[in-house]
Amino acid sequence: MHELSMADAIVKTILDIAEKNDAEEIIEVTIELGKLTLLNPEQLKFMLEVISEDTLLDGAEFKMEIIPVEIECGSCNYTGSIDSDELDHFTPILSCPQCGERDLKVISGRECNIKQIKIEKRE
Ligand SMILES: [Zn+2]
Structure with a gap:
């Protein structure tokens, strides 16, 4: 399960960044996914949503940008x-x-990067 371990690592990284930025809510995450990673974007997205449950990422929208x-x-x-x-x-x-x-x-084509994270900050 290639996608699962990748999704796990991505979620950990996002939560770490969000915490450092005093995020209250994460609205949207854009991920760059190179074709050579051989990751299935739909499957990765699904895994991300599953792992995100009950975290700050719950309900966030995941956007995939495929890099040729x-x-x-x-x-x-x-x-x-x-x-x-x-x-x-x-x-x-x-x-x-x-x-x-x-x-x-x-x-x-080999990248799997978190390109952008939109958060809602604490006052
Ligand atoms: Zn040639």
Whole structure:
């Protein structure tokens, strides 16, 4: 359960930030999710909602921003996105769309970040 452990870590981080900011309520959380994490956004969102129950996060809205995969090819100098719908969801092997090279530098697509948290502060 990849999503569960990730959701658990995300909730802990958000609650920690909220506490440090004297949050009374958390309204909305935006999460950046790279395609290469192979996390299912719907499943992750569901897990987040379950774990959030009875915490400050209860009732907060989770927004997922999917980050596409971008690579840099050392072989033909192609830089850009890869159609990640073609990725095998269990063992992703990336290859350059231009020359087929597999030794690529991944620029984006691996992130799982908390981008933004909207809170209601205590007076
Ligand atoms: Zn290439």
